[in-house]
Amino acid sequence: MRPGRLAAIAATVLVTAACAAPSGVAGISTLPTTSPRALPSDTGEPSPSPSADRGEIDAATLKPSGEPSGAASPRPKVTPPEGDEPVRVPPPKVSRFTYAFPVKGCRVSYARQQLVLPKSTIWAGKGCAFVAPVGGVVHEVNASNRWTASTDHGADREGRFVSIIGDDGVRYLGGHLDAVAQGIRPGVRVSAGQVLGQVGDSGNAKGQGTNLYFALSWSTSSKYWWVRRGMVDPWTYLDAWLSGNPTLSPAARVSAVRAAVGATPPCRTLCASKPQKKPTRRPVPTQTGDPSDVRRG
Numbered sequence: 001m002r003p004g005r006l007a008a009i010a011a012t013v014l015v016t017a018a019c020a021a022p023s024g025v026a027g028i029s030t031l032p033t034t035s036p037r038a039l040p041s042d043t044g045e046p047s048p049s050p051s052a053d054r055g056e057i058d059a060a061t062l063k064p065s066g067e068p069s070g071a072a073s074p075r076p077k078v079t080p081p082e083g084d085e086p087v088r089v090p091p092p093k094v095s096r097f098t099y100a101f102p103v104k105g106c107r108v109s110y111a112r113q114q115l116v117l118p119k120s121t122i123w124a125g126k127g128c129a130f131v132a133p134v135g136g137v138v139h140e141v142n143a144s145n146r147w148t149a150s151t152d153h154g155a156d157r158e159g160r161f162v163s164i165i166g167d168d169g170v171r172y173l174g175g176h177l178d179a180v181a182q183g184i185r186p187g188v189r190v191s192a193g194q195v196l197g198q199v200g201d202s203g204n205a206k207g208q209g210t211n212l213y214f215a216l217s218w219s220t221s222s223k224y225w226w227v228r229r230g231m232v233d234p235w236t237y238l239d240a241w242l243s244g245n246p247t248l249s250p251a252a253r254v255s256a257v258r259a260a261v262g263a264t265p266p267c268r269t270l271c272a273s274k275p276q277k278k279p280t281r282r283p284v285p286t287q288t289g290d291p292s293d294v295r296r297g
Helices: 003-020 235-243 251-261
Strands: 055-058 063-068 120-123 129-131 136-142 160-166 171-180 195-199 211-217
Touching: 120 235, 136 171, 160 195
Parallel strands: none
Antiparallel strands: 055 063, 120 211, 129 195, 136 160, 160 171, 171 195, 171 211
């Protein structure tokens, strides 16, 4: 056979093989080894959810619940059993004393920051009851209002006041009173909540609104009046006695301050009275001779 004839036959065989193979590289099959999965449109069955083979997620723990989706009926709603109201537990007792808020039977408001002295101004209506914060003995009583604006004596600024020495060792002062209760005098035994006087505006509270000057300190002689008017901030204890814990005691704090400053520290704030002006003595005219003796010129 002629060489040209053989070359033509070989070319025809190669072209036939190439056309019979699927698209791709000649001689390399691109057919899948397994039959393809039918599409949903081919079978009419819904496509499985991506999480169909996983359990439900617990919303509380964000972990699988262990129960496959749709495998069981919906869980029944849990109804908690009926019960009594919660039991109110009283605050812990932090001292052996029971305290009373110093104003009784009236709406009050009071300062919770130190302005000039460590004391609190308890705003209340005129005539509201000032009561003993704790059981104790009456220490000092001033039933008269000796304060005047012209002198502004420090010892008189609280006007009418009552102080007691509590069984906890703390001195409690209530000032600016309108009146002192009957029978309240030094040495008288009182109990927590007992009326000592009525709220007013005596002393330098005149014209400033009725209020109770309330202060904590320790027992001293009356000549150390600046100790009596307050040495420890009282509002933490007022808060507790009014709406928190009636056994919160200021005794430890008062004792610590006394140890730090001494029993009779010197006065350093609002100590001086106003200087007194001595009255000017005017000469009194005197007569010399008999006024009826008139000499005519």
